[in-house]
Amino acid sequence: MIAIRRHHPATVLFKIGKLLRNSIFIILVLFVFQANNSSTLFVYGRYAFLLFFLWSLVSSVLNWLTTTYALDDQRFYLRRGIFNKTDQSIPFSKVQNINRHTSFSHRLLGLTSISFETGIAGEDSSVKFEVTTKKEVLRLESAVQEHKESLVTEQLTSEDDTGATPATEHEQATQKQLEEHIIHFQPTRRDLLKASMTSFSFLLLVPLLASLYYNVSEFVSLEERLDGIGASLLASPWMIAIVAILIILASFLFGILHSFIKYGKYEISSDSQRVYIKKGVLSHASFSIAKERVQAIEITQSFTKRILGLAEVKLISAGSLSLGSEELNISSLYPFLPKKKAYAIVSELLPGYRIQEDMQRLPRRALWVRMLKPSWLWLIATALLFYFQPKFLGIDNTWWIASSVLLLLILASRILDFLHTRYCLHDELIQLKNGGFTSTLFVTKREKIIEVEIKQNRIQRAFGLSSLQTVTRARPIHTSYLEDIPDSLASTFRHWYRERSKEVKLDTTN
Incomplete structure (x- = not known):
């Protein structure tokens, strides 16, 4: 009998957290900055937001109660819907890519998320578990992998029946290949420094501060407080030079920190069947794709990257490369690979694609x-x-x-x-x-x-x-x-x- 399960209860908590994050600006306006405003617009606006929040909370709980999943040794069985029930059956053989994503919130609770991407068209093109335990992820992933391996074993057995090498030797060789896991690339500090310079992430600090200042000044008067400070800083040429140097240093430090957080634990690896990519320091994301599913390779060089001898290699797949609403952009092997290294990694990962x-x-x-x-x-x-x-x-x-x-x-x-x-x-x-x-x-x-x-x-x-x-x-x-x-x-x-x-x-x- 197939065990039917619900998603992790923390799914409701994550949905509420996402709602609060997306509504933070409205909450600040209605309940903080304009808390004493008794005009009709703001009074009814508060009631409307509370009703919307209450309905979102109830619907999240109802969705969690009515959404179930199960699996056997061949396929996923999915069921969802509060009023209209939808049943779906997806074979493991349709799975092309496996994406993992562990955000900072997932890490605090010891949870993670996983998505099994298929080549099926439409909105239901993937099986997503946005909040689940690491133990459950291993169970789901191993079920898919064991099915893939069983297909390989059956194919080798059929070849043995035609007079090829004995099946036991084939199985041993296949198992040995599946256990091999080779790391092809991990960025060094020099690579991260190049990434921060090439991506121009050091230019993000000034617009970020300007945007923050503009949003805060809409509700809190900052001009009077900062006018005196600005006048004293701009009174002397030496102070202007010092301020300019500090802004430049802070921008470069921000760019290096941004690149380290985004690419600090980047890793490209593979075994005989799949290519694996991992990224992220605060939040983790991983992507795996069967080598046979790679449709093409695209190597891009911008004007700046061409000057520095860098390139970006992307794997083009028939499956989706995103997880939920967040675009992982993880089809890229690494956006700042040295050109020669990029060509070498392509040959190592996919011997059939020699550039x-x-x-x-x-x-x-x-x-x-x-x-x-x-x-x-x-x-x-x-x-x-x-x-x-x-x-x-x-x-x-x-x-x-x-x-x-x-x-x-x-x-x-x-x-x-x-x-x-x-x-x-x-x-x-x-x-x-x-x-x-x-x-x-x-x-x-x-x-x-x-x-x-x-x-x-x-x-x-x-x-x-x-x-x-x-x-x-x-x-x-x-x-x-x-x-x-x-x-x-x-x-x-x-x-x-x-x-x-x-x-x-x-x-x-x-």
């Missing part, structure tokens, strides 16, 4: 096509500048300077895009790289591409060029573009992509 650094460039005629293409952004911006003719720094007739600067930036972006755009077809792999100030390298396998489009406009036809578009299964669907490729590559790509039918047939028979 080729020797890629082909576009022909020079592609540059002329891009430079001759009209820029609607520049035309519209120039028309608006000419019509309004705004004054910059109090100088008249400077609209044409702004228009010229915008045009130079657009032309520079097109030249950089031409220089960065490269491509490579290597066995079953395809690599597409493009981008102006920010470049992106997209790597996937032929079997993962579900749709291809090759098109050609009149200008491209005159220069013997085409545009290539590929669609890869992901959430949302991932589309890659490569503009102004030579017609010879388009023809080669057609022949290369036709070989996919053979691979798909082989996949379906396994």
Whole structure:
């Protein structure tokens, strides 16, 4: 008999805490700053908020009482709904990614959360346990993992029946592989320092303080109190210099602390079946994905990262990579990896995705096509500048300077895009790289591409060029573009992509 369980009772507590957190501004206005205001708006506003809070509390308890779950050795059984009951059955075989998240509040109570992401479309695409015990998480995760391992064992047993190596040896080898857990990357202090500089997190302090000052000054008069302090600080050039130095030091310390809290315990590891990513100091988040579920790899370099030789590697999966309302952004292996290290880690984690650094460039005629293409952004911006003719720094007739600067930036972006755009077809792999100030390298396998489009406009036809578009299964669907490729590559790509039918047939028979 399957044991039916409710979610942890602390789920109600977390929902109330989330409600209070989202309503803190309203609470301060109604019950603190305007507590003595007896106007109709504030009086009825307090009653309305109390009724809303009471209903939210009751509905949270009712949802907890009517939401249950169970599992056997093959699937989850979910039931929810206060008035309209909804029953759902999700097989373990549909689970693609497993996300864990332990916030600071979870840690205080010794709890955690977990989400099993599937490839099913719609709102019910994942099985979420937003508040549960660590023991229960291990039970749920082990049930899914044991089912996956049993499928592997059955597959190996079927191979043994055809005359392959004895099953016991296969099982031992498989078990040995499943036990291996290799750590590929942990950031050093130098890496964290680079992260704080590259992410510009040190620039967050001043806007944060300004926002805090603005919100507080709406209800408490701070101008009179700070005017005297500001006048005394700005009275001497030495004091101005000291204040500026202190603000700069505080900003850098804030940036380093922010990076340490966010990436201090970052870890990339893997075993023979899955890739694991952990992050967070105050709140912990983890993500695991089966290697076979990785649809593609995307390596991005911003202008700053390119100068420092850094790159960000993202795993593109068909499953969702978020947990609840908080976007974990944990599909990124690490946003500030050295470029060479990034390529090496990709090869270590996914041996089937070996990145080729020797890629082909576009022909020079592609540059002329891009430079001759009209820029609607520049035309519209120039028309608006000419019509309004705004004054910059109090100088008249400077609209044409702004228009010229915008045009130079657009032309520079097109030249950089031409220089960065490269491509490579290597066995079953395809690599597409493009981008102006920010470049992106997209790597996937032929079997993962579900749709291809090759098109050609009149200008491209005159220069013997085409545009290539590929669609890869992901959430949302991932589309890659490569503009102004030579017609010879388009023809080669057609022949290369036709070989996919053979691979798909082989996949379906396994």
